Amino acid sequence: MNKVKVEVEGELDSAKKSITGAELLIETLEEAGVDTLFGYPGGAVLPIYDALYRSKTSFKHILGRHEQGSIHAAEGYARVTGKPGVVLATSGPGATNLVTGIADAMMDSLPLVIFTGQVGSNVIGTDAFQETDVMGVTTPITKYNYQIKQLSELPRVVKEAFHIATTGRPGPVVIDIPKNISTQASAEKFNSDVHLPGYQPTIKPNPLQIVKLADAISKSKKPMVLAGAGVLFGKASHELKMFVEKYQLPITTTLLGLGSFPGTNPLFLGMGGMHGTYAANMAIYECDLLINIGARFDDRLTGSLEHFAPNAKIAHIDIDPAEIGKNIPTEIPVVADSREGLLALLNSSIEVPDNQAWKEKLQANKANFPLWYERSEESVSPQWLIEQVYRKSNGEAIVTTDVGQHQMWAAQFYHFDKPDKWVTSGGLGTMGFGFPAAIGAQLGAPDEVVVAIVGDGGFQMTLQELSMLKDYQLPVKVLIVNNGSLGMVRQWQEKFYEERYAESIISSPDFVKLAESYGVRGLKVEKEEEVPEMLDAIFASDEPVVVDCRVVKMECVFPMVPTGKGNHEMIGVTK
Numbered sequence: 001m002n003k004v005k006v007e008v009e010g011e012l013d014s015a016k017k018s019i020t021g022a023e024l025l026i027e028t029l030e031e032a033g034v035d036t037l038f039g040y041p042g043g044a045v046l047p048i049y050d051a052l053y054r055s056k057t058s059f060k061h062i063l064g065r066h067e068q069g070s071i072h073a074a075e076g077y078a079r080v081t082g083k084p085g086v087v088l089a090t091s092g093p094g095a096t097n098l099v100t101g102i103a104d105a106m107m108d109s110l111p112l113v114i115f116t117g118q119v120g121s122n123v124i125g126t127d128a129f130q131e132t133d134v135m136g137v138t139t140p141i142t143k144y145n146y147q148i149k150q151l152s153e154l155p156r157v158v159k160e161a162f163h164i165a166t167t168g169r170p171g172p173v174v175i176d177i178p179k180n181i182s183t184q185a186s187a188e189k190f191n192s193d194v195h196l197p198g199y200q201p202t203i204k205p206n207p208l209q210i211v212k213l214a215d216a217i218s219k220s221k222k223p224m225v226l227a228g229a230g231v232l233f234g235k236a237s238h239e240l241k242m243f244v245e246k247y248q249l250p251i252t253t254t255l256l257g258l259g260s261f262p263g264t265n266p267l268f269l270g271m272g273g274m275h276g277t278y279a280a281n282m283a284i285y286e287c288d289l290l291i292n293i294g295a296r297f298d299d300r301l302t303g304s305l306e307h308f309a310p311n312a313k314i315a316h317i318d319i320d321p322a323e324i325g326k327n328i329p330t331e332i333p334v335v336a337d338s339r340e341g342l343l344a345l346l347n348s349s350i351e352v353p354d355n356q357a358w359k360e361k362l363q364a365n366k367a368n369f370p371l372w373y374e375r376s377e378e379s380v381s382p383q384w385l386i387e388q389v390y391r392k393s394n395g396e397a398i399v400t401t402d403v404g405q406h407q408m409w410a411a412q413f414y415h416f417d418k419p420d421k422w423v424t425s426g427g428l429g430t431m432g433f434g435f436p437a438a439i440g441a442q443l444g445a446p447d448e449v450v451v452a453i454v455g456d457g458g459f460q461m462t463l464q465e466l467s468m469l470k471d472y473q474l475p476v477k478v479l480i481v482n483n484g485s486l487g488m489v490r491q492w493q494e495k496f497y498e499e500r501y502a503e504s505i506i507s508s509p510d511f512v513k514l515a516e517s518y519g520v521r522g523l524k525v526e527k528e529e530e531v532p533e534m535l536d537a538i539f540a541s542d543e544p545v546v547v548d549c550r551v552v553k554m555e556c557v558f559p560m561v562p563t564g565k566g567n568h569e570m571i572g573v574t575k
Contacts, residue, residue: 018187021151021177022051025115028158028192034059034086036077036443038070042090043130044117047182062443062472065464067094069436071101072462075110076440079423080398080448082235084111084165085440091117092130095176096137100430102172103141107427108256109233111170113161118147120180134176143171151184155192163194168201169320170233201319205336210344213315213332216289217247218351222358224287224309225249226272226301229256229426230294230318234338237261237419240293243342247352250362252280254295255411256426263415269366273301274561275408278369281567283362284309292316294338297327298427307566317341369573371412372558380528382406382481382551386413389451389479392535397421397449400438402458403429405487408557410453432461435478439465442474449477449539456482456508466518469544477538478546480511483553491556496563515546524548 019027025048029037037059041049052061064070067089074085085105089098095116105112119128138145144164146157154177161173217223231240237260244251244267251261252272261268270277272284284290290312295301297316302308308328315332316324324333334341373383386409389397399414400423401407407424416422423441425433438452459480469476481487490504515522521543525534531549538545558572 018185020047020051020183020185021154022047022182023055024151024154025158025177025182026051026055026057028155029086030058032158032162036060036062037086037088038062038064038074038077038440039088040064040067040070040090040094042094042117044091044094044119044179045088045115045182047179048088048115048117048177062468064436065467066462067097068100068432069462069465069468071098071112071114072104072430072433072436073440073443073465073468074112075101075105075433076400076423076437077444078105078110078112078440079437080420080441081444082233082420083444084113084162087112087114089114089116090130091119091134092132095132095134099137099141100428102138102174104425104428104430104433105172106141106143108425109170109229110172111165112172113158113165114172114174116174116176117182118176118178121149121178122180124178134174138174141172142174145174145176147176148178148181151181151186152188152190154181155190156194159192160194160196163196164199168199169230202321202335203319203337203340205317205334205341205344207344209332209334210341210348213291213334214345214348214350216313216315216332217291217353220289220353221355222286222288223249223353223355224283224290224312225251226254226284226290226292226295227251227257227260228254228293228295229260230338231257231260232419234294234319236294236339236342239339239342239346241265243346246346247350248355248359249291250283250359252276252283254298254301254426255424257295258411258422259416259419262417264417266363269362270371271411272567274303275412275557275559276567277366277371278559278570278573279362279366281561281570282365285566285568287312289313289315292318293341294318296323302327303561303567303569304565307568372575373555374575376528376552378552379526380531380549380551382409382483382555383413384528385479385481385531385549385551386410386453388531388535389453390414392532392539393449393451397451398423398441398445400424400434400441400450400452402431402434402454403488404431404455404458405483405491405555405557406453406455406481409481431455431458433458435459436462436465436468438476438478439468439474442476443472450475452476452478454478454480455487456480456484457486457506460508463514466515466520466546470519474544475542476544478544480546480548481551482508482511482548483551483555484508485553488557494554494556511546511548521545522548524550526550
């Protein structure tokens with residue numbers, strides 16, 4: 001009798017060691033150090049959600065109200081923390097609703113690990129209910145993607161995905177999990193060792209290229225530094241500041257590079273590109289050496305390639321070799337992590353270039369052609385609004401935006417002195433990004449003030465995520481720059497389409513009542529005299545708030561480089 005009892009207990013012990021694929025996934029996520037999971041349940045991931053419900057995980061699940069909101073929140077989280085944003089969605093429409101966020105993360109080099117449910121392995125390819133070819137859809141917009149074929153692959157693939165997403169040039173990785181893999185059980189301990197001989201990003205620079213760049217700096221009369229988001233991803237802001245100040249080099253940044261160098265430093269000329277400053281763009285046009293650190297020479301920065309830095313020797317430090325020489329011919333290519341490249345330069349023998357006359361000219365441009373705007377007596381000037389946000393937040397807030405006029409005004413008039421305070425959609429230019437990204441940023445940095453500066457058009461694309469503010473008690477401050485239009489579209493129609501405002505003038509709900517219906521405080525300001533008191537109140541509060549800011553309807557973003565023109569052919573430089 002006792003022998004039978006022992007055998008039964010042994011069988012029970014053995015059964016307890018057997019876990020499902022869903023349970024194994026959660027266990028693997030915990031081992032990866034995940035603390036936040038953004039997701040939305042559905043049929044193909046019900047086994048995973050059931051395992052979440054039954055488990056005592058160390059991470060929290062954040063329920064969005066639309067998969068696009070969830071993935072943009074994960075992007076905001078990744079941007080401010082440097083850790084991968086982790087997303088879970090079901091098959092079919094759940095997966096396809098993530099596509100915009102995946103593409104956005106790919107363009108802006110944000111580390112994401114995305115799990116999509118899939119129909120059972122036995123019906124893949126039969127057009128089963130809620131089946132989508134996730135691999136085919138996401139291959140062009142991911143750094144890598146996987147579909148799990150057998151349970152034994154799961155721990156290794158998850159570990160590889162986190163490694164790929166966060167090393168080299170960061171990016172999104174998708175893992176597609178058939179439902180039967182989630183329900184399959186095994187007591188076996190599977191190998192999770194990562195062995196990727198074909199994936200070995202170059203981190204340290206070639207010493208000979210550093211010597212060439214050091215020599216070019218010493219001999220330059222008109223040097224210029226261009227810093228991109230790669231400086232931020234490489235955690236190289238301190239080294240960049242040391243490098244620029246040591247050799248007294250004028251500097252500009254891309255849109256996504258804002259904050260990589262202090263915006264109030266005298267050597268900073270402002271953002272470059274389509275809506276950059278006159279001083280920055282003319283410096284790029286006239287320089288004899290352009291040192292690009294971590295930027296990809298996209299078209300919004302370069303304008304007409306024919307006229308981009310026409311007299312300059314181009315040096316480019318980038319961890320992604322595919323970006324070097326892709327758009328702009330490069331004489332000194334340096335494949336390396338931005339921090340390692342800068343450290344190599346700081347440890348090199350470089351003579352401070354004789355560029356005093358150059359610096360004086362650039363400072364004169366900066367003083368004589370500053371960013372400008374005209375105040376309004378009828379409604380709120382949007383540029384002035386951003387300046388007030390900067391002052392009232394002491395320049396310490398994390399600022400998120402959508403794409404459009406409000407994005408450019410924020411980039412121009414909020415001076416980012418610290419890294420990782422600026423969260424915006426650059427390469428893809430995604431409306432609806434700013435608000436959920438602010439939610440993710442707040443979750444990633446709970447002690448920081450987070451301000452979502454959004455347009456009335458973009459906010460209406462993801463406003464359902466107001467539920468998350470209430471559910472998770474997140475003190476995000478939402479400022480709607482409300483001009484009653486799709487502002488940048490309207491501006492282009494005004495300037496280049498003879499004022500034919502085709503479908504760019506839009507209506508909006510009562511944003512105050514809308515916020516209140518979600519249990520969030522709502523405010524409206526229509527006059528500039530109302531703004532300081534409003535900002536004092538919201539920054540003193542530890543609760544979320546939505547503010548409808550009625551701004552000048554026909555205001556434009558200046559200066560501006562028209563499409564097809566060079567950066568030296570800006571319009572709107574002066575009043």
